[in-house]
Amino acid sequence: xxVSINGWDPYNRGCPSRRLLDRxxxxxxxxxxxxxxxxxxxxxxxxxxxxGISQKMLTQxxxxxxxxxxxxxTIYPEMPPRVEYELTALGRSLQEPxxxxxxxxxxxxxxxxxxxxxxxxx
Numbered sequence: 371x372x373v374s375i376n377g378w379d380p381y382n383r384g385c386p387s388r389r390l391l392d393r394x395x396x397x398x399x400x401x402x403x404x405x406x407x408x409x410x411x412x413x414x415x416x417x418x419x420x421x422g423i424s425q426k427m428l429t430q431x432x433x434x435x436x437x438x439x440x441x442x443x444t445i446y447p448e449m450p451p452r453v454e455y456e457l458t459a460l461g462r463s464l465q466e467p468x469x470x471x472x473x474x475x476x477x478x479x480x481x482x483x484x485x486x487x488x489x490x491x492x
Contacts, residue, residue: 393438398423398431400468403457406441407465410456440464 378387393399398420405411405419417428432455435441440461446452457465 390438393434394464394468396431398427399435400472402428402431402435403440403461403464403468404472406455406457406461407469410444410454412452412454416455435461 379385380387380391382388401420401423402416405416411419413428413432416432417423417425420428423431432441432443436443436455439458441455442458444454444456446454
């Protein structure tokens with residue numbers, strides 16, 4: 371299957387759309403976009419919600435998502451400053467396909483785990 375819309379072809383290694391697929395296919399991106407489904411979140415709330423993500427990886431992923439215009443970062447002029455992350459309209463448009471991927475993984479995990487067990491050496 372070849373997908374080429376407006377000249378973008380993710381099957382071509384030099385196409386920027388491939389980097390975007392790498393970004394949105396990253397497990398941390400999937401989980402952060404899902405965590406932001408409930409609305410704006412602070413860094414510490416995201417870190418708690420996305421179990422196992424390091425501060426460094428959370429920071430890097432949030433910066434990448436902001437650079438790709440999938441989230442916004444709002445700094446409130448308070449003492450101490452409060453920072454919140456929220457999905458943009460573009461980021462919200464990504465929720466449905468990522469939610470479908472997440473639901474597929476959960477629905478098929480038992481079957482896949484059983485297959486892994488079959489292939490483990492005795």
